[in-house]
Amino acid sequence: MFPEVDPGEVDVVVVALEPDLTAFIDEWQPFISRFRVLIIQDPNLGAHKSLRVPPGLNHKIYTAADARGLLGNAAFAVSHVGYLVSDKRIVVILDSSCRPHRSSGSGDPVAQHLTNLLTPATPSYFNTLYDPYRSGVDFVRGYPFSLRGGVHCVLSSGLSEGQFVDAVITVPAGAMMVVPAVNIACDRRALGPALLPPFHVEAPLAEIWAGLCGKLVADHLGLGVKSGLPYVARSCTDIGPSSAVVSAAEAERAALEFFRTARLPRTAVVAADCVRLLAELVRERLGGVHPGFSLLADAMLAWLDFWNAVELSR
Amino acid sequence: MFPEVDPGEVDVVVVALEPDLTAFIDEWQPFISRFRVLIIQDPNLGAHKSLRVPPGLNHKIYTAADARGLLGNAAFAVSHVGYLVSDKRIVVILDSSCRPHRSSGSGDPVAQHLTNLLTPATPSYFNTLYDPYRSGVDFVRGYPFSLRGGVHCVLSSGLSEGQFVDAVITVPAGAMMVVPAVNIACDRRALGPALLPPFHVEAPLAEIWAGLCGKLVADHLGLGVKSGLPYVARSCTDIGPSSAVVSAAEAERAALEFFRTARLPRTAVVAADCVRLLAELVRERLGGVHPGFSLLADAMLAWLDFWNAVELSR
Numbered sequence: 177m178f179p180e181v182d183p184g185e186v187d188v189v190v191v192a193l194e195p196d197l198t199a200f201i202d203e204w205q206p207f208i209s210r211f212r213v214l215i216i217q218d219p220n221l222g223a224h225k226s227l228r229v230p231p232g233l234n235h236k237i238y239t240a241a242d243a244r245g246l247l248g249n250a251a252f253a254v255s256h257v258g259y260l261v262s263d264k265r266i267v268v269i270l271d272s273s274c275r276p277h278r279s280s281g282s283g284d285p286v287a288q289h290l291t292n293l294l295t296p297a298t299p300s301y302f303n304t305l306y307d308p309y310r311s312g313v314d315f316v317r318g319y320p321f322s323l324r325g326g327v328h329c330v331l332s333s334g335l336s337e338g339q340f341v342d343a344v345i346t347v348p349a350g351a352m353m354v355v356p357a358v359n360i361a362c363d364r365r366a367l368g369p370a371l372l373p374p375f376h377v378e379a380p381l382a383e384i385w386a387g388l389c390g391k392l393v394a395d396h397l398g399l400g401v402k403s404g405l406p407y408v409a410r411s412c413t414d415i416g417p418s419s420a421v422v423s424a425a426e427a428e429r430a431a432l433e434f435f436r437t438a439r440l441p442r443t444a445v446v447a448a449d450c451v452r453l454l455a456e457l458v459r460e461r462l463g464g465v466h467p468g469f470s471l472l473a474d475a476m477l478a479w480l481d482f483w484n485a486v487e488l489s490r
Numbered sequence: 491m492f493p494e495v496d497p498g499e500v501d502v503v504v505v506a507l508e509p510d511l512t513a514f515i516d517e518w519q520p521f522i523s524r525f526r527v528l529i530i531q532d533p534n535l536g537a538h539k540s541l542r543v544p545p546g547l548n549h550k551i552y553t554a555a556d557a558r559g560l561l562g563n564a565a566f567a568v569s570h571v572g573y574l575v576s577d578k579r580i581v582v583i584l585d586s587s588c589r590p591h592r593s594s595g596s597g598d599p600v601a602q603h604l605t606n607l608l609t610p611a612t613p614s615y616f617n618t619l620y621d622p623y624r625s626g627v628d629f630v631r632g633y634p635f636s637l638r639g640g641v642h643c644v645l646s647s648g649l650s651e652g653q654f655v656d657a658v659i660t661v662p663a664g665a666m667m668v669v670p671a672v673n674i675a676c677d678r679r680a681l682g683p684a685l686l687p688p689f690h691v692e693a694p695l696a697e698i699w700a701g702l703c704g705k706l707v708a709d710h711l712g713l714g715v716k717s718g719l720p721y722v723a724r725s726c727t728d729i730g731p732s733s734a735v736v737s738a739a740e741a742e743r744a745a746l747e748f749f750r751t752a753r754l755p756r757t758a759v760v761a762a763d764c765v766r767l768l769a770e771l772v773r774e775r776l777g778g779v780h781p782g783f784s785l786l787a788d789a790m791l792a793w794l795d796f797w798n799a800v801e802l803s804r
Binding site: 306 | 614615616618619620624626627630631632633634635636637647649652653655656657659661662663664665666667668670695697698701717718739742743746750
């Protein structure tokens with residue numbers, strides 16, 4: 177059904193938004209039981225000393241205290257504690273509000289994410305709505321032969337409820353996009369720290385900063401990003417109003433123009449270097465536009481420090 | 491159901507691939523009868539003096555002799571004779587191998603094309619598979635507010651059979667794409683001669699030249715292009731092997747790099763100027779790479795001459 181991957185190369189990160197995970201695990205068991213599951217306790221659950229996890233799951237729990245011990249008071253979303261501490265090639269990130277969607281392509285959202293990552297992406301030339309690597313599908317007529325091999329896909333961004341569309345497409349190189357914090361899968365070895373956590377920073381575009389940076393780095397490194405299947409059902413969907421700072425239209429426009437035109441030096445060939453250089457560019461070119469952008473640059477470098485510290489400790 | 495358009499502002503171009511259009515018109519009548527229909531006789535039908543068109547259709551026939559009178563021996567696909575002679579704001583192009591697809595969104599492929607053109611496009615920021623202007627749909631969370639107004643959509647590129655996907659998306663600015671010669675609709679006033687005809691020229695990428703040029707010009711002018719619905723059923727699908735010149739991989743790569751990086755001057759603000767300047771750039775930068783590219787530049791300028799001549803004659 178999907179390209180082979182050793183289950184030992186995959187971590188599934190689950191952010192626990194409530195203390196009892198029984199219902200969540202019951203529904204996800206068929207799709208996640210062959211992988212290690214890293215359960216991250218939401219800090220708002222601090223009062224509850226223990227999470228309820230049904231037996232039979234290969235899992236590891238990170239409490240709010242564990243996260244604090246690791247990150248101090250850094251303003252990161254906890255979902256990314258799991259991404260940070262994982263030492264696997266591939267990480268799938270869910271939270272306990274996610275439920276498998278009945279119409280999720282293969283019917284197995286995790287397998288769909290792995291298929292997305294393990295088949296090539298085609299960022300250099302748009303193939304309309306056809307995923308050319310799907311069984312029985314091919315490239316559109318005339319699609320340049322030199323590009324049909326595709327590139328390595330490093331990020332699979334699934335969708336939430338809303339109108340269901342049975343498709344996966346590569347987001348073209350150069351296009352900016354929103355990357356949500358859950359229902360995503362990442363090649364952690366390749367994209368590494370460039371999959372930024374959501375930053376709890378008061379700044380224009382803070383809500384989509386991770387997607388802006390991650391996509392720019394993936395494009396720079398010649399790697400691919402896909403969007404579409406798998407769908408998950410969520411109580412909070414990814415469609416609808418936004419909590420973004422809306423009063424800074426000029427700053428927003430300046431930042432979008434920055435991301436549209438920013439180029440990293442060719443010498444930056446690993447994700448960590450890209451993140452550092454990008455943070456420096458943000459501070460240099462956007463710091464004077466709005467103070468929030470300097471905070472975002474700080475947060476990027478702080479995240480990178482944590483990443484490097486964890487990597488060094490291995 | 492779809493935004494209002496005066497039927498008098500729309501031409502439907504039909505390329506007649508066989509002499510008897512009875513079956514074709516029978517199926518399309520409900521969708522095209524309120525528009526003027528320009529029927530273009532395929533040159534291979536030269537022996538048949540007359541086309542069979544059922545009564546009740548507001549139509550005008552252009553025979554192969556008419557096309558020759560207009561274009562001489564220019565190496566253009568006849569589909570674009572209709573696009574050239576139309577004086578309407580919007581042109582929808584079909585050929586007689588197209589049949590309405592049972593799952594064509596609204597069920598009315600022509601109305602779907604008009605909806606695509608008359609609702610904004612969002613080329614500056616990817617909205618994954620959600621068409622934000624579809625009833626009941628919205629932008630993804632965090633989508634920049636300054637971009638939610640979208641831009642004017644000038645080209646709607648429908649699909650043929652294959653896996654049916656119930657979606658319309660904007661192709662991001664900067665992305666290269668294939669634009670087929672039929673099942674498309676165009677804002678002729680805005681995109682004008684930049685919707686090139688398929689050129690019968692022996693050159694790398696000749697089959698997709700129209701899409702490469704049209705998309706680059708639309709991006710330069712800040713206009714949008716959509717892909718997806720409507721689907722039509724065709725005997726010849728847009729998926730599958732290609733007749734492109736495949737032996738010139740180096741030339742193909744050079745041309746793709748050219749289109750990825752080519753920039754037109756800001757002073758070019760109408761489509762005709764963009765086409766002329768683009769043809770000159772092609773000759774200058776690709777003429778030495780492969781002789782076919784000079785032929786394509788010649789064909790672009792020849793097409794532009796025909797366009798200007800027809801416009802002047804009005």
